[in-house]
Amino acid sequence: MDYTVGDIAPIVLLPFFAFVLNSFIVKPFTKSAVAISVLAIFGSFIYSLRIFSDFIFNVHSADYHVHKYFNWFDLSYADLVFKVDLGVYLDNMTAVMLLMVSGVATLIHVFSTFYMKEDARFGRFFVYLSLFSAAMLGLVLADNLLLFFCFWEIMGFCSYSLIGFYYEKEEAGDASLKAFMTTRVGDVFFLFGILGIWSVVGSVNLVDIYAGIDAGVFDGVTALTIPLATLTAGAIFMGTIGKSAQFPLQVWLPDAMMGPTPCSALIHAATMVAAGVYLSLRMYPLMVAGELTTFIAYIGAITAFGAATLALVQTDIKAVLAYSTISQLGYMVLGIGVGAYNASFMHLITHAVFKACLFLAAGSVIHSLHDHHTDSHVQEMPRMGGLRHKMPYTFIAMVACTLAIAGIPLFSGFVSKDRILGDALLAAIHDPSYIPVAALGFIAALLTAFYMFRMIFLTFFGQPRDKELYDHTHTEHLSWNQNVPLLILTLFTLGIFFSGSISGQGLVKVFPSKGYEWFNTLIAKPKLEKFKYYTKQAWSEPHQSKVSDYTPTLYDPSHGMDQEAAHHVHHVHMIGAILSIIIAFSGVFLAYLFYHRRRFDPAWWATTFAGWYRSLLNKYHFDDFYIKGVIGKVLLPVNAFLGWIDLGIYDRFFVDGWKQVNTLFYKAARVFDDLMIDRISVDGVGSSVKLFNVVLRTVQSGKIQFYFIMIFLVLAGYVWTL
């Protein structure tokens, strides 16, 4: 099975051309021109589906990958060689990712035609959406980190533009600036990681990096007195921290909700923020080589827990979802840290589906609730309530997704999250330093179930709290571009699409057939030893799918463990699964008691623990620390000081000061001129001549006796000197 340029390139190029085309379409046609964007992304989806089906129906061997490139530019001269190639790297993971991105993006495009249709900048929204889709798909296909970084930054630009989409609002400007700059902090480190890898591997190609790690090129190399593997792994993980909004750079994502809701669904929930996790997954061998996994696990656990606590007190429906996104991304990062490679990636996929759906559902709700007094849409949950009667389809979608994110069995979130927690538990048993990680993971699961159902109860259950708003809301009818995308996404929140068993641990096998375990079959940690056998190919060269020196391995469900070890792992996973089921249900039940039955009064808790409540409302003072502290107290004053020094001091005194020196010089010169040259030298010559005259005049007196005396004296002097 071979792919040509025509099979892969359209995935990226279709949305890209839609972007180019749409940017040149002017006002009266923009509304209809968005069809180009929708069709283009649908085209990408078809191409991705074809590749994915090849992979899932075992057309390829387990180790199959395509790696094709072309030369971007070549700086070689004589024996100095420096080439930069661009290419695609397509393996199992890419195929799954492509399907998810293009699928979710297509549905969001469709939903956007509903959500944005009254917006004056309808066309421009799709311009950005198409560019973003092209960049994200390009990132997934990129064969090297430099290209990956390019798409990564372009996505950052799209994110910046879409957060600032409502540019009449001052806060949109603040939010977009904050988002771009915060992620840029991570990006700068990422770029440094690229440089570090390039210095030892000689390229930043994924295949070359894997082969290089296997060959030990990082061994014993240090930079800045730190082992290079650790340094580069850390630098690249900083990229993940920035893009995936991990602690301590999580501050930008809640503000990013200023953008239109479909963009929050696509960029700030399903794809771009997940790209950070995708990067760390791709660089997993480097993370291991750099011995960074414990650190990663802690970052993930802290983020998962911290963001979950912040979600407890949010009243804005999008803010709840934003914090839950940060928290779920924390789970993925935690998964990477504890070695749950497969589960972490699965959570990336399942989360993308249910979180995109949650955002679209929230968008539906926001769009329906129109406040006629202020002519704005309502996002505050305290003004909602009882909406399940008005919006039945949205209600179904949102509840299903909430069940998924809360980790209720039979739903996709349970399958993936449970496996991350199971592996965390396993890690904690083997290494006590992981105990806090596992503990935070389980507590965050409880909080997740709680705050998500809090949102459901506040939004859809109970009595409407703003009666006027409720009465103005139209009852929902099934429409192809509002509800259908939601319902399609809802369907894929069922666990069955990801695993044949309820939990993915093989606890209760619903479908015993191996075909349903496609995810486990396809996704496994990269086997480093195989990469040295591969040679990359130019687009023009014929494909060689098999390399003679290497026999591809078949899927091994026990991951190479012996019977006893496998049994032990199974045992721990079982405990983990039971624990997380109990936790999920208790979270839901607590939310039910708090927000539906009103057995506990949230207001009482807020006043009793006022200190905690306030620090949660203030997001643990991170914003204050960064904006008021680091930027306001350090960066800006230092800049202002330097700016003042530069023109006010340095230029004024040390450069223009030369003028003063010159003036001094010139004054001194004038004095010198007057006194020394004029008075003494020039005038002095005159006066000395005068003096001479006087002397001569006295001498030349005409007295002959005087002459004789003079001659005598001269002669006497002469004789005396002899």
Place this chain on the structure above:
Amino acid sequence: MAYLLNWILWMPVLGILGLFVIPGQSKGAIRYWSLLNTAITFVLTIILYMNFNTEVAGMQSQFDIRIPWISQFNIYYALSVDGISLPMIILSGLLFFLCILSSWTIEKAVKSYFILFLLLEASVMGVFMAMDFFLFYLFWEIMLIPMFFLIGIWGGENREYAAIKFFLYTFFGSIIMLIGIVALYNLSGKGIDSFNIVALAGGHFRDLTLNIFGYDLPFNKFFFVAMFIGFAIKVPIFPFHTWLPHAHVQAPTAVSVILAGVLLKMGTYGFLRIAYPIFPSASVYFGEAIAWLGLINVIYGAMCAMAQDDMKKLIAYSSVSHMGFVMLGLAAMTVQGMNGAVLQMFNHGTSTAMMFLLVGILYERSHHRWIVKPDGSRGFGGLYTQLPRYSIVFIIAMFASMGLPGLSGFISEALIFLGIYEKFTTITVMALFGLLIGAAYLLWMFKRMFFGEVNEAVTGYSDMNWRELSYMIPLCVAVVVFGIYPAPVLDVMRASVGKLVVMLSLY
């Protein structure tokens, strides 16, 4: 083809002769004549590019013209191009052409303005083509005269101060350079090649010493420093940079564009053409010092930019920062770093030209450039709503300037970083933060000017007209095309830069 360089060099002079004939009050004729003239020059530079052989590596070795001029001193009228000067020549051709379009609104002494402008073009072309050191110096000095008057007559409120400052600063550097030229002439035996830049290259003066006040100084290091100061003032490298904010703020838009887009590159071009080839061992010796100075430029320029309330001053300081990247690339002396440096010279030329042109467009409407006025109120606000076309072009220029992948600045910066990492890791780490601050000051400026409700002062502004679009669009295209596909520029410079790197690697 043999006389192509003559044509490019003398075409602006022909234009000046024509302008002498046109009466001063027929402003339209003057403008169109100048436009036509610069357009022809630009087309000639494109023809030069199409006939350029990218495989020839020699320094200044194509399209040679060599005619004895002052034979007593072996001074030649010698012109030629190579892969380092060609991108600069094309950049100059393009920017002068576009700047004539942007100078359409000049109403004061139109004839003199365009005469001086064309004189500036001729001298700039001369600097990039000269192969005779004396001729190089001559053009280098001639360039000061039109610049002095263009800033001093058509500039802002404080123009005379800025013009004199610019003149004295640059002239100081030139004098130091002149000493070097004379010393080289004497030491190389006053022979037929004593002013020949190509013949002087290659480290002939490696073992010479210089006796000054009884101390034996290594000749090459001493004169490398002399040349360095001469070029450093032009770049400008910290601490010789303070003329730049004044000159930029006071200069009329087109002159700012030429100043930032072309004249600054003459400094770094001087390193590549004169200082590195003639004193290779000293260049290698001072490599790390240059890298540190480049780093200071990057960080200090960016931090100063962040402190500015005047838009044009901010962009002037951003030039200081971006030219620091060029210096980092030059200090690396690796194939990536040097190519990156030359590419950055080209890319910064286009992106910074866009920024200055945009400031000029806004200034024609607002007659001020305050991001934040001295009394603390916003100078602008809500420009995004008021000027949608302007905003889009501004976004392209801004992101090109901060090095967004897909736009031109990224590739050159990435190459420079790849080049410098191998040599100076610590400096690389610190310079990377320049990228961070570089994004911060631009986006912060953008936020304060473009977002929010439409400011009262801004309501009367009209969006960009066709004339303004006509000179912005070519630059937008250049920035996007070379961002996605830089190979056309890199192919031109590859061999020449490679040869220089190989030569430096021997020392």
